[in-house]
Amino acid sequence: MSMEGRTTGRNGIGKVLGGIGSTPVLLAIFMITLAFNAGVRRSHDLTWPPYMDHARDASFAQSILDGHYGEDPLYTGESMWFTPMVFTLEAYAVEFTGVDLQVLQARAGAFWNLLAPIVFFLLAWRWFGSSVAVVALAAYLFVLPGQEPGWAVATYSPLFLAMNFAQGLFFLMLLVLFRAFRSVSWVVWAAVGIGAGLLFLSHAAPAILIVAMIAIHIISRAIAAWRIRDRAQAGRYLLCGVAAGATFILVSLPLIWYVVGDYMLDQKDRIPTAFTYEPLSFRHADRFLFHNVTLFVAMGIAGLFLLFRGKRSPQRTLMLMWVGLTTTLALYAYLAMELGLKYGIMMPTSVPSFHFYSYLKTAMALGVGIAVLRMLQWVVDRYHGDRSAEFKRDRLAAMTAVLVLVGTLAIYPTNANRPDLVNTRMFSMTRMADTDATDMYTILRDKLPWEAVVLCDDELSLWVVMASARKTVATNASMANPYVLPAPREAARAQLLAALERSDPEAPKVLEAYHVTHVLVRTADIDRMPELTHWFPQSIHTNGTYALYAR
Amino acid sequence: MDPLPRKLLAITILCALWAAVVLVAFVPVEKDAVVGSYRLHSSWFLQKEARPARIDLDKDGELRVYADHGEVTLRAKWWWDAAEGFLRSDARELDRRIRGYHGWTGTTLYWRLAPSFDYGEELEMQRLDR
Numbered sequence A: 001m002s003m004e005g006r007t008t009g010r011n012g013i014g015k016v017l018g019g020i021g022s023t024p025v026l027l028a029i030f031m032i033t034l035a036f037n038a039g040v041r042r043s044h045d046l047t048w049p050p051y052m053d054h055a056r057d058a059s060f061a062q063s064i065l066d067g068h069y070g071e072d073p074l075y076t077g078e079s080m081w082f083t084p085m086v087f088t089l090e091a092y093a094v095e096f097t098g099v100d101l102q103v104l105q106a107r108a109g110a111f112w113n114l115l116a117p118i119v120f121f122l123l124a125w126r127w128f129g130s131s132v133a134v135v136a137l138a139a140y141l142f143v144l145p146g147q148e149p150g151w152a153v154a155t156y157s158p159l160f161l162a163m164n165f166a167q168g169l170f171f172l173m174l175l176v177l178f179r180a181f182r183s184v185s186w187v188v189w190a191a192v193g194i195g196a197g198l199l200f201l202s203h204a205a206p207a208i209l210i211v212a213m214i215a216i217h218i219i220s221r222a223i224a225a226w227r228i229r230d231r232a233q234a235g236r237y238l239l240c241g242v243a244a245g246a247t248f249i250l251v252s253l254p255l256i257w258y259v260v261g262d263y264m265l266d267q268k269d270r271i272p273t274a275f276t277y278e279p280l281s282f283r284h285a286d287r288f289l290f291h292n293v294t295l296f297v298a299m300g301i302a303g304l305f306l307l308f309r310g311k312r313s314p315q316r317t318l319m320l321m322w323v324g325l326t327t328t329l330a331l332y333a334y335l336a337m338e339l340g341l342k343y344g345i346m347m348p349t350s351v352p353s354f355h356f357y358s359y360l361k362t363a364m365a366l367g368v369g370i371a372v373l374r375m376l377q378w379v380v381d382r383y384h385g386d387r388s389a390e391f392k393r394d395r396l397a398a399m400t401a402v403l404v405l406v407g408t409l410a411i412y413p414t415n416a417n418r419p420d421l422v423n424t425r426m427f428s429m430t431r432m433a434d435t436d437a438t439d440m441y442t443i444l445r446d447k448l449p450w451e452a453v454v455l456c457d458d459e460l461s462l463w464v465v466m467a468s469a470r471k472t473v474a475t476n477a478s479m480a481n482p483y484v485l486p487a488p489r490e491a492a493r494a495q496l497l498a499a500l501e502r503s504d505p506e507a508p509k510v511l512e513a514y515h516v517t518h519v520l521v522r523t524a525d526i527d528r529m530p531e532l533t534h535w536f537p538q539s540i541h542t543n544g545t546y547a548l549y550a551r
Numbered sequence B: 001m002d003p004l005p006r007k008l009l010a011i012t013i014l015c016a017l018w019a020a021v022v023l024v025a026f027v028p029v030e031k032d033a034v035v036g037s038y039r040l041h042s043s044w045f046l047q048k049e050a051r052p053a054r055i056d057l058d059k060d061g062e063l064r065v066y067a068d069h070g071e072v073t074l075r076a077k078w079w080w081d082a083a084e085g086f087l088r089s090d091a092r093e094l095d096r097r098i099r100g101y102h103g104w105t106g107t108t109l110y111w112r113l114a115p116s117f118d119y120g121e122e123l124e125m126q127r128l129d130r
Helices: A012-018 A023-041 A052-065 A085-097 A101-107 A115-128 A130-143 A162-180 A186-202 A204-227 A231-251 A253-259 A282-292 A295-308 A314-343 A354-384 A389-416 A419-433 A435-447 A458-468 A486-499 A507-513 A523-528 B003-025
Strands: A453-455 A518-522 A538-542 A546-550 B036-040 B054-057 B062-066 B072-081 B086-089 B098-103 B106-112 B122-127
Touching: A023 A115, A023 A130, A023 A389, A023 B003, A052 A085, A052 A101, A052 A458, A085 A101, A085 A162, A085 A186, A115 A130, A115 A162, A115 A314, A115 A354, A130 A295, A130 A354, A130 A389, A162 A186, A162 A204, A162 A314, A162 A354, A186 A204, A186 A231, A186 A253, A204 A231, A204 A314, A204 A354, A231 A253, A295 A314, A295 A354, A314 A354, A354 A389, A389 B003, A389 B098, A419 A435, A435 A458, A435 A538, A435 A546, A453 A486, A458 A518, A486 A507, A518 A523, A523 A546, B003 B098
Parallel strands: A453 A518
Antiparallel strands: A518 A546, A538 A546, B036 B054, B036 B122, B054 B062, B062 B072, B072 B086, B086 B098, B098 B106, B106 B122
């Protein structure tokens, strides 16, 4: 089926680039700059990022700035375990610009994340034509997010998190695969492996999708060639697979060196992957339906259905893989989590289910584009059936442009004030208002050595300590190194915090075992801690809310 | 018309529309536009969460929350944070629970079902006094 709008007669990306200045490109610029405007307005004056995920990223970025890449910034003697692309970008941006790390985290996402809508538009244009691309972009930017948080659905968001940033690279990789699927050159597939490796360094979820697509394609083609006894062709596919796999491993060494080399991927803390975005749990099915019984989803499914029952093409194959893998992996991730929590059945897990839900909804944005174009095509055929093909094509392009323009203008005030943007800003402002926490964070970062271990409760570890990249006994298990068993550390922390309130002869052994050098407490709690100055006699810094002591 | 002037005209119109929609979307909501009596729009799906039957936002800064049978379940002070578009209150469970923005049809208020900001399901507040 043809989804093309006006084309220039050239092929590939050249066709897209040749269209710069055309109506679809002007509309795309119109929409992307509107979304950008909303993102910048909600983040331009923030000085602290909103989520604890940012504190985790800051700890790793700070580890680079302190010259300790490869080490776990929170747990002594442990190794780096998180996908490093975003925090490495943050560290080098801080190094080169001198801007404060937290300011960068709070504001830079609005700029960096522009990659996603731009590449999404190029992808949609390359696969389905310019008219589908503008409708899909409008759906992706302004309809898809609805009331859902920006970290749970794929759309343009000013949140500078790996999951948001990696979207753009995922779409870019789909463009690369679109080209590579027609090739049996090992050089092309080696390049694919490099791209997949870079994507893996950015975020695991989209990398899993891309690697699975590569594996399905290579294996199925090799088997098909083998079946018709074309062993040379099967060998070529095998070589392509080896080339892609080898370059993937090579490029992702900055991460797998540690998570495979040091930990053999033996995930002891399953809490991070057990995290479930509430609307995706059966218990909150009402909220799932609230977000998903929508015209967007209905149109998305209709568009994908139209595509899948159409003629075979590389984009149809890729979309089938995209939808099939995201659905399967989202269900698997949720099932593995439920079986683990309820029945103790431990299945391999990688990332929480909402990441795949997010990419599934992005595929639906393309489905919306396809469905809308098919409807407009029907209208044009119905009322201008006797006119020339060129007239009908122009009329279709004009109707699409007007529909997208009117739709964008109508929905923009709601979208620009959606909960994702407004509530996220409130999280930042709440943290910014705690200036004592920021003061203490600065002291920890600037005055304490890299090896320092700060005893504190769970909340303080996230709120103050984590971003400073100074170590602690135990932090919240959802943000901690998943290759370290959380229970012993949590028990040690509880024992040591209790020892501040009543004498515990075992405390020195535990303090030594975890190399504890400092303690961070709230000044309001000091009165109920008579043993505090016994274990930590030296006052390092006190402000109105927090106090730091050393042994 | 030649292609170039036509393109320039299209770009000019797009720029004007861009500026107009941004102006509309970011007009600050003032307190006077918020004062009134409201009930929450119902949703087919979100039935489990507790919600007030009616909310009064008085001009003198008093806020009243009503249960289904008309009983006042909460009285509190309220004021409007025009810069951020949030209702502030001395009642902790209502502070920043209601927000508003300016759209094509005027001011729209939303009630967040969860007390925390984490998950954003909201119901639109429908004016009763107009």
